[in-house]
Amino acid sequence: MLRNYLKIALRTLKRHPAHTTVNVVGLAAGLAVCLVIGLYVQHELSYDRFHRNSDRIHRVVRADTAGDAFGPTSVRRLEGSAQSPPGLAQSLTSRFPEVEHATVVAPVSEPLLGRGEDRLYVDRVLRADTSFLDVFSFDFRRGDPATALDAPGRIVLTESLAGRLFGTTNPVGKTVVYENEAEYEVAGVVADPPSTSHLQFEALLSLTSPQRDTRYGSTIDWNFYGDPLYLELQEGTEAHALETKIRAFERTADGASEHSEETAELRLQPLTHIHLYSAGIRGGIGTQGDIRYLYFFGLIGLIILGIACINYVNLATARAARRAREVGVRKTVGAGQPQLVGQFLGESVLTAALALPLALGLAWAALPVVNDLVGTTLRLGNVPPIFSLGAAMGLVGLVGLAAGSYPAFVLSRFRPSSVLERSGVGASGGKGSWLRRGLVVVQFAASVALILATVVVYLQLQYVQTKNLGFDEERVITFEKGPLGDQYEAFATALRGQSATHSVSTGQPPGVGHLRARTRVENAITGETNRVSVLMVGYDYVETLGLQLEAGRSFARDRSSDAEQSVLLTESAVQSYGLTGNPVGQTIPGPYGDGDVRVIGVLDDFHNRSLHYARQPVVIGIDRAATNTALVRLAPGAMQNGLDAVRSTWAEFLPDRPFTYSFLDQRIKAQYRAEQRLATLFGLFAGLAIVVAGLGLFGLATFTAQQRTGEIGIRKALGATTTQIAGLLSREFLQLVGLAVLIGLPGAYIALQRWLRDFEYRVDVGAEALVLTGLVAMGLALLAVSYQAIRAARLDPAHTLRDE
Amino acid sequence: MIHTRNLTKAYRNGFSRTFVLRQVDLDIDEGEFVTIQGPSGAGKTTLLHILGLLDAPTDGSYEFMGEPVYEMSENRRTEIHRSQIGFVFQAYHLIDDLTVYENLETPLIYKGLSGPERESKVADMLDRFSLVAKQDLFPNQLSGGQQQLVGVARALIIEPTVILADEPTGNLQSQQSEEIMETMTRLNETDDVTIVQVTHSEKLARYGERIVELDDGWVEDDYQIDQPEAVKTGH
Numbered sequence A: 001m002l003r004n005y006l007k008i009a010l011r012t013l014k015r016h017p018a019h020t021t022v023n024v025v026g027l028a029a030g031l032a033v034c035l036v037i038g039l040y041v042q043h044e045l046s047y048d049r050f051h052r053n054s055d056r057i058h059r060v061v062r063a064d065t066a067g068d069a070f071g072p073t074s075v076r077r078l079e080g081s082a083q084s085p086p087g088l089a090q091s092l093t094s095r096f097p098e099v100e101h102a103t104v105v106a107p108v109s110e111p112l113l114g115r116g117e118d119r120l121y122v123d124r125v126l127r128a129d130t131s132f133l134d135v136f137s138f139d140f141r142r143g144d145p146a147t148a149l150d151a152p153g154r155i156v157l158t159e160s161l162a163g164r165l166f167g168t169t170n171p172v173g174k175t176v177v178y179e180n181e182a183e184y185e186v187a188g189v190v191a192d193p194p195s196t197s198h199l200q201f202e203a204l205l206s207l208t209s210p211q212r213d214t215r216y217g218s219t220i221d222w223n224f225y226g227d228p229l230y231l232e233l234q235e236g237t238e239a240h241a242l243e244t245k246i247r248a249f250e251r252t253a254d255g256a257s258e259h260s261e262e263t264a265e266l267r268l269q270p271l272t273h274i275h276l277y278s279a280g281i282r283g284g285i286g287t288q289g290d291i292r293y294l295y296f297f298g299l300i301g302l303i304i305l306g307i308a309c310i311n312y313v314n315l316a317t318a319r320a321a322r323r324a325r326e327v328g329v330r331k332t333v334g335a336g337q338p339q340l341v342g343q344f345l346g347e348s349v350l351t352a353a354l355a356l357p358l359a360l361g362l363a364w365a366a367l368p369v370v371n372d373l374v375g376t377t378l379r380l381g382n383v384p385p386i387f388s389l390g391a392a393m394g395l396v397g398l399v400g401l402a403a404g405s406y407p408a409f410v411l412s413r414f415r416p417s418s419v420l421e422r423s424g425v426g427a428s429g430g431k432g433s434w435l436r437r438g439l440v441v442v443q444f445a446a447s448v449a450l451i452l453a454t455v456v457v458y459l460q461l462q463y464v465q466t467k468n469l470g471f472d473e474e475r476v477i478t479f480e481k482g483p484l485g486d487q488y489e490a491f492a493t494a495l496r497g498q499s500a501t502h503s504v505s506t507g508q509p510p511g512v513g514h515l516r517a518r519t520r521v522e523n524a525i526t527g528e529t530n531r532v533s534v535l536m537v538g539y540d541y542v543e544t545l546g547l548q549l550e551a552g553r554s555f556a557r558d559r560s561s562d563a564e565q566s567v568l569l570t571e572s573a574v575q576s577y578g579l580t581g582n583p584v585g586q587t588i589p590g591p592y593g594d595g596d597v598r599v600i601g602v603l604d605d606f607h608n609r610s611l612h613y614a615r616q617p618v619v620i621g622i623d624r625a626a627t628n629t630a631l632v633r634l635a636p637g638a639m640q641n642g643l644d645a646v647r648s649t650w651a652e653f654l655p656d657r658p659f660t661y662s663f664l665d666q667r668i669k670a671q672y673r674a675e676q677r678l679a680t681l682f683g684l685f686a687g688l689a690i691v692v693a694g695l696g697l698f699g700l701a702t703f704t705a706q707q708r709t710g711e712i713g714i715r716k717a718l719g720a721t722t723t724q725i726a727g728l729l730s731r732e733f734l735q736l737v738g739l740a741v742l743i744g745l746p747g748a749y750i751a752l753q754r755w756l757r758d759f760e761y762r763v764d765v766g767a768e769a770l771v772l773t774g775l776v777a778m779g780l781a782l783l784a785v786s787y788q789a790i791r792a793a794r795l796d797p798a799h800t801l802r803d804e
Numbered sequence B: 001m002i003h004t005r006n007l008t009k010a011y012r013n014g015f016s017r018t019f020v021l022r023q024v025d026l027d028i029d030e031g032e033f034v035t036i037q038g039p040s041g042a043g044k045t046t047l048l049h050i051l052g053l054l055d056a057p058t059d060g061s062y063e064f065m066g067e068p069v070y071e072m073s074e075n076r077r078t079e080i081h082r083s084q085i086g087f088v089f090q091a092y093h094l095i096d097d098l099t100v101y102e103n104l105e106t107p108l109i110y111k112g113l114s115g116p117e118r119e120s121k122v123a124d125m126l127d128r129f130s131l132v133a134k135q136d137l138f139p140n141q142l143s144g145g146q147q148q149l150v151g152v153a154r155a156l157i158i159e160p161t162v163i164l165a166d167e168p169t170g171n172l173q174s175q176q177s178e179e180i181m182e183t184m185t186r187l188n189e190t191d192d193v194t195i196v197q198v199t200h201s202e203k204l205a206r207y208g209e210r211i212v213e214l215d216d217g218w219v220e221d222d223y224q225i226d227q228p229e230a231v232k233t234g235h
């Protein structure tokens, strides 16, 4: 029986190549998208699960509690900082027996490592002690994890870094030079961390003694934002109960009550949440995923698969009149409803199964592109074959059932005589066609929504990338001046003397990042307190970044008072302080609470942070504790010369240290990489969705044209023109797509307005975007329908009539 | 075998009802060979569909082999189609996507016969109706007459106890028609198969032993043919 279903199904598919193609291609596209998204979701969900005790490991988070009226925030939506105060590790382990191990992990930014004469910058290095290897189960290849990091001056290399530094020789016991100054002994080799580890590193450095003392000391410095702290809990510990105890301890601990200007409380974040649920957490290690995007992409995958299934249902119901006769005959010769349902489901499952290899091929071809876009290393072989095969079969079965069950149950219920005589009442007309129309509307509404999403994401991206930030981000390079140490002033002076550089300064550049030192100021008039961002910079900061001076002057080296007692305010800061009259020359309380300072100039407001965040009022002073970031504006038209000048000057001072830098405009752009990816992915998905929906429309149009050849012939014989007939055939479809546009646009518009709320500064989505989207959808629908309509309309009437 | 009382079929037509069958009382015993005659539109096909459990009457009762059809479950009907009723359609109604061979095989598959059994029965039928050369063709590659032959063969292949044939020879040459009528007569006489056929042809009606005349939904006449022998020897 089964073989027979299969044979019949195969036969039917073969006899209707156009329908089969539309169905197979559509389902393959849907399945391919689902496969790729499935792989991605699986990858994201498996983060950090490879550790032996992953369910017992937690990260301590200082969660913001301000303004939370609904009790403690859900652990999935924590906001706050991953930087724990130094000393907390020791206090927690000694006080709570539930804490088995505690480890503090500190990222080291791009250190210079060397062996012999070779030097190289290493991307990701972590500093930690032995407890790190107790808590986390990274795969040790050489050396003993129990002792590898238990003394200062030890380094553990990953296999790939060991290869780069030592080739194939065993590095254990050999020496690595750190930052040209300290020697570290290689104490072990560990396998490269899996891509599903949020802790990515190429080397682990053991702690120096002073570092050990502060991090694992017994006094907690609540005012300090230290390094991420991870706890491994005893088996069977209720994390939530422990969290409550820790918070009780926090309230009574010495110095805890005034530990921050924000109200914060300690929370435990499960290790397996870190990758996906840390959107609101600052100061963590590694890049983050975002659970919202997982839902989002999952939804898109389902939408596209849904559109493909709708194609199947629509083509099947369109053909119902013909199939109904077959059903009648089969019932007459003894087919029961189960056999008929089986037959139709067999067809749909077979179609889905035929689509599977094509889908795998598509997914295989698409993965490199997707990996490139999303920055992943997904491969079809990433999941165990049994699992993927099972998943694929399950998917095929599911899609087959989803697409086939409506036709199957409807068709199999026909009463023989009603479908055998007189072209079948209730088969082609009536309910089936209403359902079909409804589904076409649904398909196109979803496609339209995706197109609009693409357009809006793209517009927003354009907007943030071209928005005037209030300073000139071009031709500014930034680099760490730390390695120059005391020689920095000499270096800067040497640079200033060159024509290829415009100006040189230090300080955090505006436009990037979101965390800024802030101070509370009291408005002199209203008495309310405002927050003002504090920026401590070197001389020439205003000139180097092209900030606009509105009144007064900027800092001058030759005025000794500027170094300590002068500040610049932005316009909005002037208001925060409540200064009236000409602010220049007035005195205000200094940002660090140590005496008054004089306002020497007022600047136009500028975007001191990324456009995800609101621009803040800023007070700028001359740097007291040296910032590590140097800024150089290159002279116009001499970019390459300027770069060469900086590089060769650097080499004069530090010959054994390569010069690394980045352009400020690129750093600013990089902040929107998530949106950039989103835009590209959206474009891809929206394109795919509309193509699959268009394919379905094409199939329906083909069918209608076939069905109406007789009518067309008669109309032509009566004098209708080709245009009139093509119009007749296309009109209904275009009306449906028009309706879909009317439904899809407002829905998508509302959803997109919500997405835009993520941005403090957002583009106005004007009518143009909506009209453009509508036109694109209508245009594609017209394309899908008109080919068949025109073809049918141009047939010679005698021919079509004879065919009937 | 077949008992109807007051059998009525009506179609709703706007606010009025069109009657296609009116209070038809019909009793057909096992082993009878009945011919239904009447002008076009009289309701013959409708009656046959109802007798074949393909359609439900609007009113009245119908007992098939002692079972009230009205109370039959869908499964029971399917079962009867599989093993008791062979139906020949006026419009042939072959399955377009299947070959001649497969069209004949289909009822056997639903009946649950094994592969070899099906093969021998289909081969037998193909042989009997001289369709061997056509077995791999699809219905649209056959002439109307050939399609009709396949339709008849398909009805006979399950060895039904009742054959309901709606103008089974409408498109056949007279010689072929007679061959089919003879086949049916043989089944009727040797295997006691009950046969109800619809035909316009006086001559073919004579193969039966009883004639039911239908007009505008009424049973106008219902009588035994006096000398069936005379017909048989008539040519």
Ligand SMILES: Nc1ncnc2c1ncn2[C@@H]1O[C@H](COP(=O)(O)OP(=O)(O)OP(=O)(O)O)[C@@H](O)[C@H]1O
Pocket (backbone or CB within 6 Å): A421, A422, B011, B018, B020, B038, B039, B040, B041, B042, B043, B044, B045, B046, B047, B090
């Ligand atoms: N679904 C329907 N709706 C309305 N009227 C119907 C329907 N089906 C059949 N009829 C009507 O019932 C009447 C009888 O039809 P039927 O097919 O039984 O006639 P017939 O005796 O078989 O005619 P013929 O000899 O031409 O085959 C016809 O007038 C037809 O129009």
Ligand SMILES: [Mg+2]
Pocket (backbone or CB within 6 Å): B044, B045, B046, B090, B166
């Ligand atoms: Mg008829």
